[in-house]
Amino acid sequence: MKITKPLLLALAFSYSISFAQTKDPITEAIVKEATENSQLEKLGHELMDQVGPRLVGTPQMKMANDWAVKKYADWGISAKNEKWGDWRGWERGITHIDMLSPRIKSLEGMQLAWSPSTSSKGVTGSVVIIPDLADSIAFQNWLPNVKGKIVLISMAQPTGRPDYNWTEFGTKESIEKMKKDRTEKTQSWAARIRKTGYTARTLPLALEKAGAIGIITSNWSAGFGVNKIFSAYTKKIPSVDVALEDYGMLFRLAESGNAPTLNITAESKNLGVVPTFNTIAEIKGTEKPEEYVMLSAHFDSWDGGTGATDNGTGTITMMEAMRILKKVYPNPKRTILVGHWGSEEQGLNGSRAFVEDHPEIVKNIQALFNQDNGTGRVVNLAGQGFLNSYDYLGRWLNKVPAEIRSQIETNFPGSPGGGGSDYASFVAAGVPAFSLSSLSWSYGSYTWHTNRDTYDKIVFDDVRNNAILTAILVYMACEDPQTTSREKIVLPVNPRTGQQMTWPKVTSPTRKGGLD
Template sequence: MKKRYLFGMVLLLLFGMQAQAQQDEVIEKIIQEARENSQLKEIAHELMDGIGPRLVGSPQMQEAHDWAVEKYQSWGIEARNEQWGEWRGWDRGITHIDMMEPWVKSLAGTQLAWSPASPVGGASGEVIILPDLQDSAAFQAWLPNVKGKYVMISAPQLTGRPDYNWEEWATEESFEKMKAERTIFERAWQGRIQKTGLGRRELPQALEDAGALGILTSYWSRGFGANKIFSAYTKKVPTVDLSLEDYGMLYRLADSGKKPMIHLNAQSKETGVQPTFNTIAEIKGTEKPDEYVMLSAHFDSWDGGTGATDNGTGTIMMMEVMRILKEVYPNPKRTILVGHWGSEEQGLNGSRAFVEDHPEMMGKIQALFNQDNGTGRVANVSGQGFIHSYEYLGRWMSKVPREITRDIETTFPGNPGGGGSDYASFVAAGVPAFSLSSLSWSYFNYTWHTNLDTYDKIVFDDVQNNVILAAIMVYMASEEPEMVSRERRIPIGRDGNPTSWPAQRSPTRKGGMD
């Protein structure tokens, strides 16, 4: 009996050693494929340069969905586009802005998303500043003055130098003086807007209803050359965001009585109601095909730049992970899915729709890994409130090369994310979904929703490290013998008191058409 027991133990040990050797071999192949045959630059060029930005409802968004399906299929991976809603269709045309008086200069600016077009050929008019009036009655009395003119409604910047540039070169006294003056000016401008009696949505509409030719804004991103580009609130005339430099020049000219004139030609097109999609790709599981490990990244972007770091880098990372896994791990134990979500920028709509439309899957997702915030290497991972996340995430991450994980900060069990990116849609449904949060690389100043979010800002070495991390984590999650624990903690609020788990929210399925 004792000999039989010892023989059984030896067999178990041998099987365990064999399984460990096989596991290590797959991991080595993942690392080798990622480092020696990376397709990241090719995929990024095709997406960012070849297709461009991916505003929901735009032709480029549809082109991107179709391109991704074809790309996956070329790698032997099944892929499809799943419609989940409809959106206002809009196609960005040319935007050309020229100052004609008091001298001639082409200006740097971008028509805001979903902005109406100029008349054919554009329109010329004087530039005026929203005045500082006594109250809403005075504003209503002044409104007829905007007819046939372009109205500036943003505060100009007192300096075009970011604070870090001042900190490097200015005296402490000069820097403090500038900040104090800026604060006073910004508060005064906020008061100027408030005295119109209108909010930021209603003010542009009131101006266009009074006959303004267009609205001029400037949303500086606190970095050299960077402006945030969001959506327009006008319904009939164009809204254009100008660079800090050109906006400031026009403001000073108008303020000093020089009566600057511009010619604006913004030729966007309304394209009617357009379907909206998520792109889903999968590598079918062999032992447990109805259990899933998921990769996640939103596919859409704002369109000031080409959406390179928000979220082109998350997109190309997940595509590369899928390509590598298909190459070195073609028969996973569980089905590996990737979701490229539509309309994240308008409220996590694509991922919320997927959760709502596939309730039968939510209890069968082993883990989900989402990446969204820029090109940097992963620096933070939270357990999202799942009590035992430390045990399995720590075990899976231990298989990743130390040079990739050594600087990653972890928080366990952490609190569940209620928003911010698409992992939150799954966390709300009780899925162990985790954000692979990246180093900044000046993300919020220079690329997040800006005109500078372009291919050249991608740091491919960091993205490649993220590919290796995610591919190994997915592989380990797929091979895990059992489903991981979903036990959750009671979330703790910022005040230190218990709060509730985030609730599932329905997506906006008909967007931009109000």
């Protein structure tokens, strides 16, 4: 049976009228502290502006771990960094991408994560585009032409305007023409790469081996001036991403026979193998200390921006909730834990390691709340396939202020999340773990893994709502006399395969990463 939001609230209300209606001094104190003494702006400034992006294996990631431990200590909360693996150590340095001919222009772009370093003088060469050849044999014959060259390996987008801008101002005919052109170019470029015999992952290494001195991509994120910034696949030569408008210019110049000359300076440091950590903080329970309520958010980020909405906002939400709880609810009945996970971006590694390393905690988790999809206020809460989740979540939600609660759509019992963020590591282990899913604020296009994921994109009013919501849910889960049910739904048949779907399996983490 699917439980709708109105039914959920009716069931919760009927469970205990006094439970739902009586004013609670702790929830009132949570709201008061969050609104009158918020530390979110300060936390956001310290984490995003001072520490910066938190790519796994970088000094900034370790700096963030240490910063969080100290911050918790300042609040009187016990915290530690817990090693779970090792990663390729790397530190970003200066990036300059300059066009030297046919005219001088500094280009907007940056080196990709784990890019090999150039010297301080950089590398200088002319630009060449991957050609459209008949097949992989023809490509192998052409490949020596990249020696000493800087190679463009991304499609040139036909427009830098996002679709919403076309919809607002374009004619129906021009919009259809643009979309047709873009679709054809996208398909044509995919075929061009396919005919090389390589993939987007293996092509850079082949070009490097053939003597190219640099690789340029442009991974546009469908918004004004915004690109996704991921990792380099080269081992010896720099890999950089250039903004759509500058990349298109380079592409057009090369295509018209006026191949530009570039200098790429991409300094970085290879730091060898470095340890990686989760930061764990605890407020010890008084009555049931061996039972746990968990807050959860991944600490690491990609480093195109400063990781503000992925997942700086989730991180400071959980830290602020812990601060508030320590102040107004210092003696919880159950132990409150928060996990700030490492290497979520490479496959939920930190949280998977915690699940693997701490079965004694995992088996006794009352509930876990995770936030990881941007700066927006929470608007969705699903039951993750736990049959009775509507009961306890409904009762807990009834203590949340109406102006916050009324915006949250619920879906019970829902389906178990198999990935996407760290709650899934716990769901796989049978833990009632829930994603506090947020309003978009153009997250997918503008800030998710992009060069624009910075402090100025944080909507602090929404994050404040989320901290209040989280703190109250944690408080209610601690106080609940009942232990949450872990009974699971019977999953439906997959219409594509005709086979019954199965619960996600526990997956071991990658504990040594980026070392191949």
